[in-house]
Amino acid sequence: MMPKAPHVVTGNSNSPTSRIHVLEVLGNAIVGGMENYVKNLIAHLPVDDFKVTVLCPFESAFTSQLRAQGHQVFIAPLRDDPPWRTIEMICTLIRESHIDLLHAHLMNAHTVAAIAGRLTDTPTVATLHGMSLHPQEISVIRTTGSHTIVVCREAWSQAMAVGLASDTVSLVPNGIDLAVYNPVSADRSILRNAIGIGPDDLLIGFVGRLAWEKGPDKFVKAAEQILQHRPDVHFALVGTGLMENELRAAIERAGIEHNVHLAGMWQDPSKVYPSLDLMLHTSRADAMPLAILEATASGVPVVAIGVGGVPELIEAGETGLLIGTNEWPGIVSEYPGDWDGVAKAALTLIDHPERLQRMSAASVRRAAALYDIRQSAASTAQIFRQLMRVRREATRLHSVS
Template identity: 70%
Template sequence: MTSGPNQVVAADQKYRDGSRINLLEVLGNAIVGGMENYVGNLIGKLPKDEFAVTVLCPFESAYTRALRQKGCAVYIAPLRDDPPWRSIEMIAGLVESHHIDIIHAHLMNAHTVAALAGLLTNTPMVATLHGMSLQPQEISVARLTGTEMILVCREAWSQALAVGMPPEKLTFIPNGVDLERYRPGCAPRSLLRKAIAVSEEDFLIGFVGRLAWEKGPDKFIKAADTILRQLPHVHFVLVGTGTQEKEIARAIERAGIGTNVHLAGLWDDPAQVYPALDLMLHTSRADAMPLALLEAMACGVPVIAIGVGGVPEIVETGETGILIGTSEWPGIVSEFPGDWEGVARAAIKLISQPERLKAMAEASARRAAALYDITTSAALTAQLFRRLTDNAGTPRIRSLREKKVARSL
């Protein structure tokens, strides 16, 4: 526990008045990624007069520092798929000291420990599944502990039904973005371009996300190499960091495309990135409802995306961008099949159609505004939290001892 005694006392006094629902967010990671952005967006949009938020993370990071700056009490404990008892004790202690009414977990390691602690303390538990499919352990934990689950894409939702999860325990809530922050023209077009020495006249194609295998940055480099063979004036930028960063740098060097392909690193504010892009390529191997896609659309950036997971639910193919079918996803009808090869061919064609790109940019912003507003997603999540706290929106502020006494009567 990294928060000191004064913080604990202050938080305890703050939550004793019972005027708010006390929410414990348990995060299985603490990097700057899609799940973490989801939680940050949710915390920012939950009504502050109705919800008080405490957070448990597996380690300290820039992300935990940002959460504290938002006013959250943040604690640290080891979170593993096979959780240590002391982590269960930590959550139980937070439930009592902060009068927690509901626990909300993210990623399988967090889901496992939070579900066990919730069961032991008689506290409602919700797990948001950010992936496009359910892992066996997630299914087992949910069944054994009665976890409520939020699914962010229809593929995961339908799988949960198919494996026999009770429909009343499943809630489908798509991801959303802050439309006040992500919108066309939300930052100068020149901001990112100056950082990577690309002029405002150059055509710039972007990749935004973790540089990790599942996100497919290697596929982006292969597509960039193919595009440059026909259109040597185009520039590319990868925004993000991750385990494959050195490997990606070596791939750029081997291909001899370093003059046109730029590694921009991690940007604290992604809203400063998208206005610089003329086109975004989304080359993930696995994704549910990626925030990077939603953020790009909200900023009016057309997208060419490999149609995995929930991506076909986001991109209106031919209108806001182009979907690429692969052998693993044969149901997508596309004139550009073939994984990253199809991405490259689609980009080459779109670059030669500036009017179509402009129309796609406008359609992207309209679709994001209509369907992916974080205000709506947060409202639906808050509605679920209210229902689980005794269907009355009233927090339960009994201590663990009082709960045990009540159960014995």
């Protein structure tokens, strides 16, 4: 029996007569990919149709940004084994603030939101940002009936394989604001001036948290190998994280600190990409990383290890190159070998600048066609509206029975 095609949400639907009040429940509050997804989503939900309140586990620069945008933010502890007081707080918000729908991000948030939603008969949606579903997430979905949004086909395939109902799982790819991320979103000199290199120097970037799963150590190893052949190239790691001191030590041990720059966290990444000639994405695990979408929209070709949903984002040979590894043998590439393959692929591209230019133009076209945040927000809004219609119909039938 052939599997059903994924329920990819691509359209919009008629809005309800009153605004839907959504409580966004976030399992973290750093300035990271999930948080940027939420910020982009709520900025593009139709304001005439939706009102958004946010619950986070702690105060941060991110919660300050949300409040500056006019959103009310509540703080409560979130764990995979949720504390009762957080469940109680969400139930109280549902009652006192007239919350219509819960939208959760990360497993700790999904668990608490699904329980509170079940207790109060409030529709709950969980967006799973990873490339696979954890056993607890599967259990929560089955036990509470929460609707699930996944961002890549690998996660959708797993959801179908474990027997989740196809009408309760939607595939909504990530999107970005193309008015913010584009080849002329910033002057090419901004990042270059910050790290002290010239306008004509070749610059290769890494954008993401300096954490093990993101593979910044692989980026440094690839940079070391590239520099053996092209000592004129410069590299920038944009981001912060637990591995920062470890990476700085590795760069110094390799004697490449003149060429490899730790650029720190940038509050506005759109100012970074126009400075880059190429980006290397060396994650050990990823679903649909915003960094690749942002680079693509900005006209930056990407060489990436083909984990998770990454092969869905790069048109191999046209907008970048994919690298296979022993753990991911399904990627057919002429540059196998993990970070070693990344280095070889990067050398091929930087030795052929005309090919880099063609990839840059193709990247911008692909982003315009596929990754507009307005489409992603419209698809998510359609799911919210549909769940509210189902709830209203159930309430109507109950009242007349």
